Amino acid sequence: MKLYQMSAIAASGWLYLGLTAGAMAAEPVCGLNNAEKASGEPILVGGINGNAPPGDFSGGTDAAAAYFACVNDNGGINGRPIEYLVENDQWNPELASQVATKLVKDHGVVALVGNGSVVSMAVNARLYVEENVMVMASACAISDCYENSNIVSTNQGPLPSGIGAMKYAIEELGTEHVACIGFNIPNNGGWACDWVAKYMESKGKKSSALLMDPASVDLNSVYLQALAEGVDSILLMLPAGPALGILQVAEEQDGRDTFKWISPTPLYDPSIPGTLGDYWDGHVFVNIELAPFDSSGNDNGNWVAVMDLYGQKGDRRDTFSQSGFLSAKFFVETLLTMDPDKIKRDSVTAAIKGISGLKSDLLCGPYYVGDFDRHMPNHAGRMVVYKGGRFEVVRACYDIESSYLDAIRQQERALNLID
Amino acid sequence: MKIYGLFLISGLAVGSLYALGGIGLVVLRRATGFLNFAYGAIAAASAMFCWQVMAWGLPGPAAWIAAILTGVALSLLFGWFIAPGLAWREPVVKAVATLGFALIILGAVSFLWDDAARKLVLPTDKIGIRLLGVRVTMTRMIAFAASLAVVVGMVVYLEKTRVGLHMRALADNRDIAAMIGIPIVRIETIGWAISGGLAGFTGLMFGDLVRLDPTVITFMVIPAIAAAICGRLQSLPATLVGGLLIGVSEAMLTLVKPLAPLRAMAPFVIAALVILWMQRRQQLTFVTED
Numbered sequence: 001m002k003l004y005q006m007s008a009i010a011a012s013g014w015l016y017l018g019l020t021a022g023a024m025a026a027e028p029v030c031g032l033n034n035a036e037k038a039s040g041e042p043i044l045v046g047g048i049n050g051n052a053p054p055g056d057f058s059g060g061t062d063a064a065a066a067y068f069a070c071v072n073d074n075g076g077i078n079g080r081p082i083e084y085l086v087e088n089d090q091w092n093p094e095l096a097s098q099v100a101t102k103l104v105k106d107h108g109v110v111a112l113v114g115n116g117s118v119v120s121m122a123v124n125a126r127l128y129v130e131e132n133v134m135v136m137a138s139a140c141a142i143s144d145c146y147e148n149s150n151i152v153s154t155n156q157g158p159l160p161s162g163i164g165a166m167k168y169a170i171e172e173l174g175t176e177h178v179a180c181i182g183f184n185i186p187n188n189g190g191w192a193c194d195w196v197a198k199y200m201e202s203k204g205k206k207s208s209a210l211l212m213d214p215a216s217v218d219l220n221s222v223y224l225q226a227l228a229e230g231v232d233s234i235l236l237m238l239p240a241g242p243a244l245g246i247l248q249v250a251e252e253q254d255g256r257d258t259f260k261w262i263s264p265t266p267l268y269d270p271s272i273p274g275t276l277g278d279y280w281d282g283h284v285f286v287n288i289e290l291a292p293f294d295s296s297g298n299d300n301g302n303w304v305a306v307m308d309l310y311g312q313k314g315d316r317r318d319t320f321s322q323s324g325f326l327s328a329k330f331f332v333e334t335l336l337t338m339d340p341d342k343i344k345r346d347s348v349t350a351a352i353k354g355i356s357g358l359k360s361d362l363l364c365g366p367y368y369v370g371d372f373d374r375h376m377p378n379h380a381g382r383m384v385v386y387k388g389g390r391f392e393v394v395r396a397c398y399d400i401e402s403s404y405l406d407a408i409r410q411q412e413r414a415l416n417l418i419d
Numbered sequence: 420m421k422i423y424g425l426f427l428i429s430g431l432a433v434g435s436l437y438a439l440g441g442i443g444l445v446v447l448r449r450a451t452g453f454l455n456f457a458y459g460a461i462a463a464a465s466a467m468f469c470w471q472v473m474a475w476g477l478p479g480p481a482a483w484i485a486a487i488l489t490g491v492a493l494s495l496l497f498g499w500f501i502a503p504g505l506a507w508r509e510p511v512v513k514a515v516a517t518l519g520f521a522l523i524i525l526g527a528v529s530f531l532w533d534d535a536a537r538k539l540v541l542p543t544d545k546i547g548i549r550l551l552g553v554r555v556t557m558t559r560m561i562a563f564a565a566s567l568a569v570v571v572g573m574v575v576y577l578e579k580t581r582v583g584l585h586m587r588a589l590a591d592n593r594d595i596a597a598m599i600g601i602p603i604v605r606i607e608t609i610g611w612a613i614s615g616g617l618a619g620f621t622g623l624m625f626g627d628l629v630r631l632d633p634t635v636i637t638f639m640v641i642p643a644i645a646a647a648i649c650g651r652l653q654s655l656p657a658t659l660v661g662g663l664l665i666g667v668s669e670a671m672l673t674l675v676k677p678l679a680p681l682r683a684m685a686p687f688v689i690a691a692l693v694i695l696w697m698q699r700r701q702q703l704t705f706v707t708e709d
Contacts, residue, residue: 056534184680213683215638217629220429221673240536245630253554271535
């Protein structure tokens with residue numbers, strides 16, 4: 001047994017139980033749900049994750065793999081099983097290109113599902129368009145992922161989630177001037193903080209972008225910079241690790257009450273409550289992109305049930321995992337509407353682009369794809385606060401306002417999803 | 420003016436960590452001729468094992484000792500099993516071998532511990548004083564004091580003890596040192612052990628003061644090497660000054676808005692300037708056996 005698994009059982013077992021108890025489902029419900037094993041010609045589906053230092057983005061493909069296994073045990077795609085080929089790009093651009101080429105050109109997958117890799121999205125965005133293959137991603141965090149005709153992600157990414165957090169902070173916490181602390185990566189931290197600044201400006205508020213190198217060690221100076229800027233709130237537009245580092249520095253400086261502390265989704269992770277401690281009780285507000293892990297909706301309960309029965313030991317149970325489950329579910333529902341003998345890449349791409357108005361309790365709005373040059377179906381979320389060793393919902397589903405979404409709203413009007 | 424004081428204190432705190440890393444590198448370089456790129460990875464493994472011991476419920480002191488012993492063990496692993504085979508190779512070959520060792524350790528650490536959020540907390544984090552408006556915790560003071568103490572201690576050790584004399588002789592000329600009967604293996608083992616212990620301690624400090632992230636701790640070897648270059652891979656006091664200078668420069672650059680996002684390059688710029696300065700004096704930087 002790995003050390004982290006032992007520690008997870010020892011230190012976080014109670015937390016996991018607490019998170020999932022409310023969402024426990026008796027039996028998973030997958031695809032045709034007829035308890036018959038699929039035995040026809042396999043349908044090849046790909047998935048790429050990034051699982052190596054500096055991060056594990058495998059939650060989406062893990063959950064998709066679990067759901068596909070469940071579907072294969074329950075009639076498959078009208079009798080045809082899904083053969084899910086997952087590759088790890090190890091955060092290596094060269095490898096990301098190789099594995100995408102292998103899946104798309106050599107294996108000829110009909111689509112990619114559950115993808116979660118910052119590197120792969122940037123490197124392979126053009127390949128997906130050229131090869132007319134759709135990616136139903138689950139763990140996107142860069143602009144390339146949301147501004148491509150052939151990639152649609154179920155997770156929001158930092159832009160809507162960050163703006164969602166700011167909307168709550170302005171309306172409920174009285175934020176006037178925020179420091180957006182992000183990575184100095186143009187299509188990630190720079191992109192998201194720029195749009196947060198535009199949002200703040202539209203509300204007559206101020207924003208300062210404090211961008212740092214991902215490997216930056218001196219987080220104390222970043223904190224002091226925020227202090228020097230005279231901001232009243234700090235938006236942690238960072239992955240969980242560095243965000244925790246900033247909170248650690250703030251705790252060291254006893255800066256909890258100096259700022260309002262807000263964050264997009266990355267801090268909403270089962271491992272966070274055990275790490276934050278009593279000091280931050282009631283002071284860290286996080287925007288979440290999908291339903292809470294312990295919510296009682298059917299899809300969330302099914303996610304837990306599928307992961308319990310078909311997931312692998314050590315699979316992550318985070319937002320990316322929920323997102324991967326949902327991407328896989330929508331993908332399967334789409335394939336089930338097709339003639340199983342006519343499932344080819346072109347027909348699958350057309351079918352995915354035809355998705356419109358799918359609903360799930362994991363999402364706050366409808367899921368759609370459409371034949372557009374960009375996709376961001378998930379832009380409404382919820383707000384939670386860290387309290388009593390867990391996260392509590394403080395605002396139910398709400399959408400964001402941003403001119404970034406102008407093109408997205410046009411798509412929704414074209415699909416008759418909004419007026 | 421007060422704002423500069425804030426960043427000065429902050430920079431000195433981080434700089435002392437860089438200096439600690441640099442000192443560990445210089446000690447090993449002087450004793451064995453190895454520039455150990457695995458220093459950061461050894462520190463990362465030590466910090467993670469420290470966290471693991473605490474997660475198992477063992478008392479803090481046991482975990483801190485475990486961190487240092489992990490550093491010693493990993494360092495000796497390389498020193499005993501890999502380094503002897505490279506003893507007569509060029510410095511660059513030795514350095515590349517340690518880079519390979521770093522990747523092995525980093526891979527093993529990633530295999531053993533997933534990237535879930537973790538925090539390393541020391542009791543000294545709760546104690547602190549205000550200095551120029553910045554709260555300086557006892558842990559930061561320990562890191563700073565340790566960097567000074569290690570420099571003084573190692574200078575005395577190298578200058579005043581027989582083992583120190585042997586280390587200096589090895590660093591000057593390995594062939595002659597071997598011919599006159601210096602116990603090379605024993606001296607090098609001591610060098611690897613001291614460096615490993617320092618790596619373990621540095622990892623413990625980094626894990627607490629920066630963040631418990633194996634990748635970040637592994638790559639702290641870069642500013643540490645920059646600090647060591649400031650000391651020409653030989654001078655411990657100059658390495659200390661170099662580390663502090665890098666830390667303070669990095670912190671101060673935060674105040675220069677156009678350069679703030681690029682301040683992580685401070686170690687490289689300072690190391691490059693130091694190398695250029697040394698080139699100006701026409702002195703070979705890394706060669707010891709000419």
